[in-house]
Amino acid sequence: MPPHFTLFTRPFFGRLLTHRGLSTTLTCVLLTTPALAQQLSAPPPSAGTTTAPLTSPAPRPDTVASRLNRRLPLLAAGLAVSYTGLTYALSEGWYTGEKTKLHWFNDLPEWKQLDKAGHFWGAFHESRGAVDMLQWAGVPERRAIWYGGFVGFLLQSPIELLDGRAPAYGASATDLAANFLGSVGLIGQQLAWREVRIMPKYSFHTTPYAARRPNVLGKSLAEQYLKDYNGQTYWLCVDVGAWLPASSRWPRWLQPAVGYGGQQMVFNDPATNAAAGLHAYRQYYLSLDVDLRRIPTKSKLLRRVFYVASIFHLPAPALEWNKRRGFVARGLYY
Secondary structure: OOOOOOOHOOOOOOOOOOHHHHHHHHHHHHHHHHHHHHHHHHHOOOEEEEEOOOOOOOOOOOHHHHHHHHHHHHHHHHHHHHHHHHHHHHHHHHHOOEEEEEEEOOOOOOOHHHHHHHHHHHHHHHHHHHHHHHHHHOOOOOOHHHHHHHHHHHHHHHHHHHOOOOEEEEEHHHHHHHHHHHHHHHHHHHHHHHHOOEEEEEEOOOOOOOHHHHHHOOOHHHHHHHOHHHEEEEEEEEEEHHHHOOOOOOOOEEEEEEEEEOOOOOOOHHHHHHOOOOOEEEEEEEEEEHHHHOOOOOOOHHHHHHHHHHOEOEEEEEEEOOOOOEEEEOOOOO
């Protein structure tokens, strides 16, 4: 797959728009839309609150129909226009060279699978935003979960068609699998608990490796944020308070987190990497995270900001393990 860029660092139809850039942008489009205002205006559940079953009383039929008639066309049109424009920008901006017949390429061994974690993370949060927007539009809960839950997979997977016709790349079955798992991870939690209790998150720190291959790992800080896998960490943050009794004093905003990263990844080919004196290895982390969605506030704006920011892991102390150094204590890990 090509290196990752994002619309955060380029004009809307900028030239350097690629896979995770598209994923990240669509995630933010889905999560920041005013359609989430109603969902975000509700106060967060208190610790130990028992989740109601999916068979809770439905709104009056006339209210649901009115909401669907007013909101769903706006939602569908906005998403269709946004995705069409972004896909066009991608096809015209990056895939401008020679094209070949559709072919497949196994990129699973590359980058210690951190790019797959990125696909999972993006699909999960795109689906998460879509489910919330469909519920806002008045779609019944179960339908919103099933229809919106696969939006992440549907948004990201067509990119493989562009990859598959690029001579230097190829369609990736494992990318498709990661997209699918991201959507399924969201659907499963919504069906089981009607909320997200295990949240995938992302964090980044700069590394010295980008300077060794800036055309691939990024020249600017913004590019490195999306292209330097050495500085990326993917997390699963667990809302343990959701499983504790109502009498528990555990604050639901405080969550344990497990993370995954890698180092010394400058070249995909191990022999080329070794010739440069580098030997890629994995890193595992144990840390804590703050779920901003659980921070009490009366501000709708802050609730919306917290909702979007909840896709990122905040800096915190961490315990790292890797096969090179064993256990390493991190006073403040980004």
